[in-house]
Amino acid sequence: MNWSKEAEKALSRVPFFVRKRVKKRVEEEASRHMANEVTIEHVHTSQKRFLNRMEDEVKGFQVETCFGPTGCPNRAVNSDGLPQKIEQKLTHRNMKEFLKKKVGGPLKLHHEFRVSVSDCPNACSRPQIVDLGLIGACRPEVSDESCTDCGACVEICKENAISVQDGVPLMDDSKCISCGQCIQACPTGTLREGTKGYRILIGGKLGRHPRLATELPGIHGLEEALTIVDRCLDHYQRHCLKGERFGEILSREGRI
Ligand code: SF4
Ligand code: SF4
Ligand code: SF4
The missing domain is CATH 3.30.70.20 (Alpha-Beta Plaits)
Structure with a gap:
């Protein structure tokens, strides 16, 4: 769908980690009005809706990917369904219910567990600033x-x-x-x-006390990477207090 310049500018100011979701909601809003183009009014209306219904929008986790699978020539790996497999694990763990119990108040987007997968060290999906980052690597x-x-x-x-x-x-x-x-x-x-496989980074975050993720040693094949993801999720779910981010837990424990 076409976007007016004004609407595009407004979207570019939305924090990157919710931009995709906001874009989808704005386009739904424009479609409801049978519009051919997204305007700034559609952006404002859906922003209001989004903020009023924040808890409904919280899924409990986010898995971001780079544009590698669309044919980027820089890929060091073909991610072989890795993001989808991680998403299945997070769905299976019912992260939203888990977070509801842990947070003990209204759920916000910043409570979600974030994973980011990039297919090469250019790291376009910013795996350094999420709970769990994976970077494709080929030695x-x-x-x-x-x-x-x-x-x-x-x-x-x-x-x-x-x-x-x-x-x-x-x-x-x-x-x-x-x-x-x-x-x-x-x-x-x-x-x-x-x-060939993935470098794994843990405990990155933005917000009031940002920190870059710590890299674990080695390059891990697909199955090994998935095992590490599971171990990290186990640790996170076992030790999370009041919706702490993974990096906060690991810092509190003196692990990173
Ligand atoms: S991280 Fe690498 S493979 Fe992915 S889009 Fe960026 S340059 Fe391409
Ligand atoms: S390894 Fe030798 S042949 Fe291959 S690119 Fe380097 S210089 Fe050229
Ligand atoms: S030597 Fe290492 S960093 Fe340099 S191009 Fe090869 S893989 Fe990349």
């Missing part, structure tokens, strides 16, 4: 194929993490962020996929 390794010293890998690596000496590619592990770009750039197959 290069050197195969038996001869290197022609073309320099394509060195040129594409933004981290300055790879060099070629006497026809041998050398990786600096302390700099490599496992984006996998050098593998795609290598024309000979000298660089190939090594460990």
Whole structure:
């Protein structure tokens, strides 16, 4: 649906973590009025509705993804239904009912458990500022194929993490962020996929006391990542007091 410039501007000021939901509600509002274009009046009306019915809007969790699955060339992994699998877990745990009991007052959107999945270290879905973040990662390794010293890998690596000496590619592990770009750039197959999966970040949040998430060591395959997600959710549900965010629990316990 088309949006007027004014309506678009108003939407851009909505906090990013509810923008998708607000956009959907505004478009529903415009459709109810058989409008061809979303106007600022539709935005204002649905904003009012949204704020008045905040508790109905709370789902108990949010799973955000980047635009990787729509064909982004930077993907280090194909997320293989990972966001959907995490969403199933959260649905199964009935997070809204859980939060209702824990919060003991009106539920707000900031109480929701937030997960964010990005398919590469560019991290467009901002996994550093949510309860649980997953970042797709692909570590290069050197195969038996001869290197022609073309320099394509060195040129594409933004981290300055790879060099070629006497026809041998050398990786600096302390700099490599496992984006996998050098593998795609290598024309000979000298660089190939090594460990592939997800980096996992825990305990990030915005709000009055923001903190960036802490990264767990390693790159984890799909099943292992899902097991870690389950463990984190178990811990969160077992130790959450009055709707604390995951990061607050872990800080209180001195774990991060
Ligand atoms: S995080 Fe990476 S894969 Fe996802 S949209 Fe951004 S650049 Fe593309
Ligand atoms: S995976 Fe990315 S960061 Fe690591 S060496 Fe290759 S291009 Fe550089
Ligand atoms: S891109 Fe491949 S062939 Fe070219 S220098 Fe790097 S490792 Fe060697």
